Amino acid sequence: MNGSSPxxxxxxxxxDLGKLICASLSDYRYQVQYCATGKALFAALENQSPEICIVDLNLPDIDGMQLVKELEHRAIGVxxxxxxxxxxxxxxGLEFGADDYxxxxxxxxxxxxxVQxxxxxxxxxxxxxxxxxKQALFANWSFQPESLSLSREGQSESLSRAEGDMLLALLKHPFQILSRDQLLGENCVPYDRSIDVRMSRLRKKIESDPQHPELIKTVYGAGYMLTTDVKWR
Known part of the structure; x- marks a missing residue:
């Protein structure tokens, strides 16, 4: 296997299913490691971080949703x-940071x-x-795309990669309506409310009143719009 492959x-x-998944991915030149338990995964993570984890929810030693939540801030696709x-x-699953289901x-x-x-x-x-x-400044917030971190005086928030992708798209196009497809890009889970779930999570982290958002407005039938100035440095 090519050492440079994901x-x-x-x-x-x-x-049997785990080995079938591994074999299918290996046929497409991915490096694959099989873990039968959450404990085995955490042991593997100590040695090397993967690009993507494929996680079953019904594991014998840990709830799969909790495992997904543990992976949320590790810069690993799930x-x-x-x-x-x-x-x-x-x-x-989406609320806990999964990229697909x-x-x-x-x-x-x-x-x-x-996976592709x-x-x-x-x-x-x-x-x-x-x-x-390296940094975007908006509405008293500072956002560092590389670390997916938000901060302002006395407060800090860590974003999932999906949340960070959406916020970055909005920050690059303030006062412009972005459609759901533009915000999701290729991160399209086959589930109609995926964008709503992720937007709700993002608003809870940056809005003073998430139920009545002021920074990210919903434009019904069109998409979402960031309604504040942005400075990059």
Missing amino acids: LIYVVEDEE IIVSGRGGLTDRVL ITKPFEPRELVAR SLHRRLEKQKKQLEQAP
């Missing part, structure tokens, strides 16, 4: 693979396509961060 950890307690296909689980049963090629899409987006984001100014 590394993916597959966290799945069903060994795809949930689960038999839980209900609305509540999908919303919760795929329900069982699924075709291995579909999962590979989701997320990988492209992560690579694009890395290039954008390399070219972007």
